[in-house]
Amino acid sequence: MPAPDFQSGTCKQRKQPMSNKQRFAVILLSLLALAPPFAIPQLSAMQEAATQQEGAENERIHQEAVNRELEAFRAAQLSLRQAMGIAEKRHAGSRTADISFDGASGSPVYRVKTVQDNRLWEHAIDAKTGDTIGAETVSHLKDLNPDDRNNVMALRTVRQELSDAVVAEQVASGRAIGGSLMDDNGKLNFVVVVVNGGGDLKQVVLEPPQTRGRGSNARHGSR
Template identity: 50%
Template sequence: MGAPCWRQLLAAALVAVILPAPVYAVASSRGEPTSLRNEAEESAASGQQAVNRELELFRGSAISLSQAMAIAEALHAGATTADVSFDGASDSPVYRVKTLHNDRIWHHAVDATTGKIVGGEAALPLKELDAEDRSNLVALRTIRHRLADAVRVAEQAAAGKAISGGLIREHSRLNFAIVVMSGSDLKEVILKPPGAARRR
């Protein structure tokens, strides 16, 4: 991808905001038994520990999100990534990559340590998706830029390492949404591809 296209995407970055750490509301009504409050607090702490563990696994992963996308796309000539995210919840951390190829959405798991495909692959015909998802994927074909381009721009803009990326629709326009880990913060970067088709 040439420099002019990179500048176009970077100029189209809407915002990079720090995502707040998960907030766990604990009811404070006077009539609530202490045991229920304690259970809610323990559940919140357990959930935060799981998030922290997953982020630590991501920091230590040998394979980057961009590499995982390239590995999955190489399985089918001409495939393009529609959605990708890091998953540290399983025994071995993986990237979950969805690629679009020949009117099918392919699901792959790429080992975050070795870069190998694990668990085979599965495909779903586009016609089996709901209308909004189908419309987004059809629009993806009309955009000059790929999700891989958006990931590179977002990592540069947020000075970090992408942990997930995908498509979102705002005001009937298809955008890329990339979450980047920058230091200890998670930042979301929304990129508006130039010339993206408007669809309803």
């Protein structure tokens, strides 16, 4: 850089041609300078509104699916306990480890998992007729993922049957729509979901006794 010319009061330097990158930076800064100051905040507000609208739409779709499921359940002729009994009779000595209502299929069904020794069967029981739909599937315990395998193996130590856990219907004043044995940090509980008269879902946690004849402690909450 040449030395400043203090006499003339100016500082001169040799001009270098601008690179393509520099030209792009100048053009970008010019466009930003010309843009109205509210343009960028307005875009953010539009994105936020679109996100909120999408969230509301997803919530509406989810709620409609839940309502259809509940309507199908109210029309079901078969109770949760009856579906468990049908599934357990298919294999003498088997016990229900998990059951859920599925109203999304063409014909509403109870999906029941029963266990005996080292095998787990999955059944689809028609919620209106009690008939078994399709072929049952069977898995060996060693083929299950660790969590499912531990829950099934823990069922052997519990004296209470899941079918007895429908006492949750009395606790929550409704009809049981699903239930499962859950291992909560080494503590075994029956978790039963009940639909009350108002259509609300309540989760009832039952602590099974270690010997038959003793009552279960129950606690529940809305879902």
